[in-house]
Amino acid sequence: MNRVLGKHGWTLGLLALLVLLFGITRIIQPNFGASGLDSLSRAALPFAFATAAMVIVVIAGGIDLSVASMMAVAGVTAAVLMEGAGTGGTLFAVAVVLVAGLAMGALNGALIVVTRVPDIVVTLAMLFVWEGVALLILKAPGGTATPWLREMIVGPLVFAWLPKSLVFLAVCLAAVWVPLKRSKLGLSIYAIGSDELAAYRSGVSVGRTRIAAYALCGLLSAIGGLTLTMSTGNGEPIPGPYLLASVAAAVLGGAVLGGGRGALLGPVIAVFVLRLVRMDLTLASVDPNVTTIVEGTIMVAVVMLGGVLAMRRRRA
Amino acid sequence: MKRYLGTVAATAVLATGFGTTAFAENYTIGISNTVQGNGWREEMICAMKAQALSSGEVDSLNIAHRNTDASGQLEDIRNLIQAGVDAIVLNPSNADGVNSAIEEAIEAGIVVVAVDQAVTAPGAYILSNNQEEYAYLGAKWLFEEIGGSGSVVYMRGAAGAGADNDRDKGFQRALAEFPDVEIAHEVFTGWQQDQGKQQILDYLATGIPFDGVWTSGIDNVIVDAFLESDVPLVPIVGADNAGFVGQLASVEGFTGAAVTNPGSIGGAGVTLALQILDGDAPDSNTVLVDPMIWANNDPEGKKLIEEAQNPNLDPEWPVSVSIPGWTTYTMEEIIACKGPGE
Numbered sequence: 242m243n244r245v246l247g248k249h250g251w252t253l254g255l256l257a258l259l260v261l262l263f264g265i266t267r268i269i270q271p272n273f274g275a276s277g278l279d280s281l282s283r284a285a286l287p288f289a290f291a292t293a294a295m296v297i298v299v300i301a302g303g304i305d306l307s308v309a310s311m312m313a314v315a316g317v318t319a320a321v322l323m324e325g326a327g328t329g330g331t332l333f334a335v336a337v338v339l340v341a342g343l344a345m346g347a348l349n350g351a352l353i354v355v356t357r358v359p360d361i362v363v364t365l366a367m368l369f370v371w372e373g374v375a376l377l378i379l380k381a382p383g384g385t386a387t388p389w390l391r392e393m394i395v396g397p398l399v400f401a402w403l404p405k406s407l408v409f410l411a412v413c414l415a416a417v418w419v420p421l422k423r424s425k426l427g428l429s430i431y432a433i434g435s436d437e438l439a440a441y442r443s444g445v446s447v448g449r450t451r452i453a454a455y456a457l458c459g460l461l462s463a464i465g466g467l468t469l470t471m472s473t474g475n476g477e478p479i480p481g482p483y484l485l486a487s488v489a490a491a492v493l494g495g496a497v498l499g500g501g502r503g504a505l506l507g508p509v510i511a512v513f514v515l516r517l518v519r520m521d522l523t524l525a526s527v528d529p530n531v532t533t534i535v536e537g538t539i540m541v542a543v544v545m546l547g548g549v550l551a552m553r554r555r556r557a
Numbered sequence: 558m559k560r561y562l563g564t565v566a567a568t569a570v571l572a573t574g575f576g577t578t579a580f581a582e583n584y585t586i587g588i589s590n591t592v593q594g595n596g597w598r599e600e601m602i603c604a605m606k607a608q609a610l611s612s613g614e615v616d617s618l619n620i621a622h623r624n625t626d627a628s629g630q631l632e633d634i635r636n637l638i639q640a641g642v643d644a645i646v647l648n649p650s651n652a653d654g655v656n657s658a659i660e661e662a663i664e665a666g667i668v669v670v671a672v673d674q675a676v677t678a679p680g681a682y683i684l685s686n687n688q689e690e691y692a693y694l695g696a697k698w699l700f701e702e703i704g705g706s707g708s709v710v711y712m713r714g715a716a717g718a719g720a721d722n723d724r725d726k727g728f729q730r731a732l733a734e735f736p737d738v739e740i741a742h743e744v745f746t747g748w749q750q751d752q753g754k755q756q757i758l759d760y761l762a763t764g765i766p767f768d769g770v771w772t773s774g775i776d777n778v779i780v781d782a783f784l785e786s787d788v789p790l791v792p793i794v795g796a797d798n799a800g801f802v803g804q805l806a807s808v809e810g811f812t813g814a815a816v817t818n819p820g821s822i823g824g825a826g827v828t829l830a831l832q833i834l835d836g837d838a839p840d841s842n843t844v845l846v847d848p849m850i851w852a853n854n855d856p857e858g859k860k861l862i863e864e865a866q867n868p869n870l871d872p873e874w875p876v877s878v879s880i881p882g883w884t885t886y887t888m889e890e891i892i893a894c895k896g897p898g899e
Contacts, residue, residue, distance in 0.1 A: 270639060270640065270641070272639075272641065273639060276638075276639070277639045280632070280635035280636065280638070280639060283631070283632075283635070284628075284629075284631070284632035284635065284636075287628055376716055376717060379717070380716070380717060380722070381651075381717050381718070381719060381721070381722035382627070382650075382651035382652070382653070382654055382717065382719060391657075395657075469626075469627075469628050472628055472631055472657070473627040473628055473631065473651075473653070473654035473655070473657075474653055474654065474656065474657065475627075475651070475653045475654050477626055477627055477628075477650075477651065477654065477717065478716070478717040479626065479715065479716065479717045479718070480626075481625060481626030481628060481629060482624065482625055482626070482629065516632070519632070519636070520632075520636045520639065523619060523621050523633065523636040523637065523639075523640060524619075524636065524639060524640045526617055526618065526619040526620070526640070528620075529593075529620045529621060529622035529623060530622075532623070533623065
C-alpha cells in the first residue's frame, strides 16, 4: 500500500484535487452534469495531446518548443485534405497527418542530434519554421473536417456520463504509450533522460533514442492538431496557446524538467485540473484578467506543495 | 429528495415569475473574446460592460476574455452555456470554427450575437463592421491621393485572421482599379504597435522610395516613425484610433485619412441581444455597419476629425466610442469600464 502511495502519490494527489474541483463546480453550478463533463473533456482534448507530446521529450531530458506550431501544420493539412473527401479520402488524410507529424518530430530530433545545437534553440527555430509552413498551406482559417470524424468526439458513449472525447483520448494515448512503456525504446527514453552517459555506457543508442522521442512528440502533436480540426470543423494556421500550457501541465503532472522522471497519467489529469479551474472561474464570473493570475498561482502552489511533501518524506 | 424538492421549488418560482411580468428584465449575459491587450478589443469589452450597466436589464456579465484560438473559444462558449447565461455576445475567432458551440447554445435557448466579424451558424445574429469595405475605402482614397500611380507599403493585420483576410479582399479590389499602383512592401503587423513600428523603421532605413502607406489600424506609431527618422511624410491611411486622429489634426504637412471601425460595436451587440430577449428580434439576422472615411484634406473630413478629438481616450482606442441608436452609455461610463455589479 505504502509503495503504491509512494510511487503514485503525486498522481493520486492530483486525482483528489480533480475530485475536489468537481465538488466545487457542483456547488457553483448545481446543474453541472453530463453535458458539462462532455464540454470539459472536449476542451481538454488538444491540451491533453500537446501535453502528452511534451511529456515524452521531457522524460528524454529535452523540450520541444514547436509543439503548438506542429499542431497547426497538422490541423491545416487535415482540413485541406478533407475538403470534399469521402471515407477513403478522410482515412488517407488522417494517415498523411500522422506520418507528417512523425516526420516533423523526427526532423526536430535529427537536427538536435546532428548539429548538437541545444534542443531549446533548435525547437525554437522550428517553431517559426512550422508556423510558416502552416501559413503556406492555408493563409486564413479554411478547409473542412469530415462530419463522421467530427462526430467521434461529440456526445456520450454508451453511458450518459462517459464522453466520447474522453474515450478517444484514452484510446489514442494508450495506443502510443502502452507499447512504448513496455518496449526497449521506452526504457531507453527514460535512461537518456536520467543520465545520458550512463545510458550510453549501458549500450543505449542515445542519438537514435532522442530522434525517436521527438518523432513520437511530433506524432502526438499531429493527433492534437487533428482534434483541433475535428472540434472546430476547419483548419487554423495560427498556432493556439498550447506550448506553454503543455509545459505547465507536464510539470504540474509530475514530469521533471531535466528528464528521467514522469508518466502520462499525471500530466493528463493535470490538463483536466487546469481546464476545470478555468471553467469554475467562468461559472463564478471572475474578472477575466484575474483568471490567468489564479491559474498561475494554483500551479505554483501545487508544485511547491509537492516539493515540500517530497522533502519531508525523504527526511522521515 | 432534496434535489427533487429544489427543482420543484425552482419551477414554481419560474412559473410565478412568468405569471406576473412579461419580461424578467434581469438577464445574465455571457461574453467571449479571443484577443486581449489590444486597444480596439479592450474598448469593445468596455462598451459591452457600459451598455449592460446602462440598459438596467442585466444582472451580471460572465466574461471570457483571453488570447486563444477557435478551439479555446469553443471551450469558453460551452462554459458560458454551463453557466446558464441568457445570451452570448461574442467576437468570433473565425467564421466557421465556433459554429458547433454556437449551435449548442441556440439549442439550449440562448440568444447568440456575433459582433465585429460574421459567423456562418444559422440562427446566430450578426452585428458586424464591414471589413472588406473598410479596406476598400481607405485604399481607394490612398491610391487617388498618390495620383493613381506609384508604390505603397501595405501593413496588414495578423496573418491568417478572418478580419485580415476580408480586409485583403477590399484592398485587392481597390488595387485592381488602379493598374499603375504597386505594392512596394507587404508585412503583417500582427496588430501590434511595437511590431508595426519596427517594421516601418526597418523599411525606412533601406531608403527605397515609396508614395504611401496603408495600415490595418496600427497607425499612430507609423506617423511617429516618419517623424523620428526625419523622413518626409507620405499619405498614410489608418483607423479612427484616438492617437492617429490626433495626428491628422495636429501634425504639420501630414495628409492622411482615418477609416471608422467602432469598437463600440460590442455595446451595440449587447443592445441587440437584449432586444431579442425582450421579444423584439430584427427582420434580418445580419446587420452590417458600414465604415466612413475621414480625410484631413477634405473639408467635411477635417470637420469630423476636429469634432472627434478626445485627449481623455487611450491613443489605441477608436474615437467612435458610441453608435447612435445602439448605445446609450456616456463617455465617462465607457472610460470607467464598469459592468453591472462592479
